[in-house]
Amino acid sequence: LAGATAAARPRQPRPAFLADSLAERPAGDVSLVDLKAFLTHPVRAFLRQRLDLSTPLAAEEVGDAIPIDLDALELWDVGDRLLREVLAGQDAVAVMTAEQLRGTLPPGGLGLRALDQVAREAQKLLTRAADLRAGTPRSLDVDIDLGNGRRLTGTVAGVHGTRIVSLGYSRLKARQRLTSWVDLLALSAGHPDEVWTAHAVGRDRAGPKRALAGPLDHRAVDLLRGLVELRDLGLREPLPVPLATGNAWAEAHVLELMGNDRSPVAAAEREWRTDPNNSWGITGEDADPWHVRVWGERAPLDTLVRAGLSTYAWQIWEPLLTGGERVAAL
Numbered sequence: 001l002a003g004a005t006a007a008a009r010p011r012q013p014r015p016a017f018l019a020d021s022l023a024e025r026p027a028g029d030v031s032l033v034d035l036k037a038f039l040t041h042p043v044r045a046f047l048r049q050r051l052d053l054s055t056p057l058a059a060e061e062v063g064d065a066i067p068i069d070l071d072a073l074e075l076w077d078v079g080d081r082l083l084r085e086v087l088a089g090q091d092a093v094a095v096m097t098a099e100q101l102r103g104t105l106p107p108g109g110l111g112l113r114a115l116d117q118v119a120r121e122a123q124k125l126l127t128r129a130a131d132l133r134a135g136t137p138r139s140l141d142v143d144i145d146l147g148n149g150r151r152l153t154g155t156v157a158g159v160h161g162t163r164i165v166s167l168g169y170s171r172l173k174a175r176q177r178l179t180s181w182v183d184l185l186a187l188s189a190g191h192p193d194e195v196w197t198a199h200a201v202g203r204d205r206a207g208p209k210r211a212l213a214g215p216l217d218h219r220a221v222d223l224l225r226g227l228v229e230l231r232d233l234g235l236r237e238p239l240p241v242p243l244a245t246g247n248a249w250a251e252a253h254v255l256e257l258m259g260n261d262r263s264p265v266a267a268a269e270r271e272w273r274t275d276p277n278n279s280w281g282i283t284g285e286d287a288d289p290w291h292v293r294v295w296g297e298r299a300p301l302d303t304l305v306r307a308g309l310s311t312y313a314w315q316i317w318e319p320l321l322t323g324g325e326r327v328a329a330l
Contacts, residue, residue, distance in 0.1 A: 017294045021237040022050060030228050032142065032154025032186055036179050038231045039316060042239035044290045050235045055289040068106050070114050078104070079118040079169040083125065087167060121203065122169060128208040128330045129167050129201045135160045142190030146225050156183045164198040172202030172327070174247035177211045181320055182227070184213050188220035201330055210330040213320065223319055230315060238294045239312055240304035242285040244271040246313035253314065254321045265305065268313075272301045 038045040047053040070078070078099060085095040096115060105111030138159050144152040158165050164187065166180045177200050184198035197214040233239065245268045252260075252267035274284040285291060286299055295303055 014296050018237060022235075024232070024236060025050075027148065027150055027232065029151045029153060030146075030231065032152060032156070032182070035152065035154075035227060035231060036182050038234055039178055039182065039227065040175050040243050041290065042234045042241055043288075043294055045231075046234055046238050047290060047293065053293070055293060068110055070106070074104070075114065075118055076169060078115065079122055082118060083122045083167065083169045086122070086126065125167060125169070125201065125203065125208050129165065129199075132163055132165045132199050132201070133160050133167070137165075140187060140191065142186045144186065144189045144221065144224065146221070146228060150228070152186065152189075152224060152228065154186065156187050159187070162194050162196050164196065166198070166200045168200075168202045170202055171204060172200060172209045172211060174243050176200045176202055177320070177325065177327075178243070178247075178316070180211065181213050181325065182224075184216065185220050185224045185227075188214065188216040189224055192218075192220075204329070206329060208330040209327065211325055211327045213325040216324070219319075226315065230312065240307040240309050241312040241316065242272065242288070242291065242304075245285050245301070245304070246309065247271075247317060249310060249313045250317035250321055253310070264310070265301065268304075268309065269301050272304070274298070 034045075034049075047055075082095055082099065085098075086092055096119060099105065099115060100111065105114055137157075139155050139157040140159055141155050142153065146152055156164060158167075164180065164183050166176055166183075168176050170176070180198045180200035184196055187194070187196045195215045197212065200211040200213075201208055203209070230239070248271045249264045249268040252262045252264040255262050256264060270284075272285050274287045275282075286295075286301075291299070301309075
């Protein structure tokens with residue numbers, strides 16, 4: 001009776017996740033890993049690091065049928081493993097043999113066909129990026145004075161000469177571009193005696209694509225300080241700037257400033273909202289469990305816009321999109 005009575009009442013709006021911002025924590029040193037983890041998923045960083053919360057683990061269903069084909073995600077999984085192992089210095093033939101023995105490929109010729117398809121894509125990436133990866137790879141430590149007694153410390157890997165090279169089997173997307181940019185800021189600020197460039201390389205329909213950033217001027221420390229201050233704010237309240245949604249808004253805003261009539265809100269909406277008519281199982285960032293926990297199921301983009309999406313997206317992406325980065329075929 002109590003449940004039925006409650007259901008008959010007018011629906012109440014969902015209360016805010018937090019009534020107000022949390023108290024500011026003492027400003028301390030920041031690691032490069034934590035800064036990149038925050039920028040690529042601000043809400044997850046807030047819930048994990050400030051509230052010690054997580055999301056429910058989804059049960060992983062184990063199929064009992066023999067696979068006869070691989071879907072796009074399974075092909076990516078194979079390609080990502082192949083590329084990572086080869087980049088780590090493993091023998092390519094041994095890596096492919098291990099993949100055949102893993103048990104995830106279709107049997108016989110079907111599996112060989114799928115593996116050959118993935119290997120050709122991976123080889124294309126390696127070949128196109130061979131000049132960028134010339135020389136022995138190294139990792140460099142950074143220890144940057146941000147002022148007021150704060151420091152940013154960490155290690156930048158994948159350095160070839162004065163080039164930071166990030167090579168991924170995925171299509172070149174916001175995450176890879178942004179983390180590559182932060183690594184460039186860190187090396188430019190931590191080792192200012194060298195001229196650094198960052199090269200994020202990923203797949204594309206027409207072939208490998210590269211996001212080239214740098215070299216940077218003296219602004220590197222100021223830009224890093226701004227990102228660290230944004231993280232400070234994002235550990236007091238959930239920051240409404242999901243990675244792909246914020247990137248889409250900022251890129252459309254650049255075109256808007258150039259006279260294009262493309263709406264930044266409409267561009268952000270395409271990354272944020274899950275299309276209910278989509279039969280491929282592709283979801284938007286509104287379905288991310290971390291976002292659902294803070295803003296509820298199927299939250300409208302307007303919730304993020306009113307909370308400052310445009311301000312924070314522009315603060316993160318403006319230096320890249322207005323001259324710091326050039327994206328083109330490799």
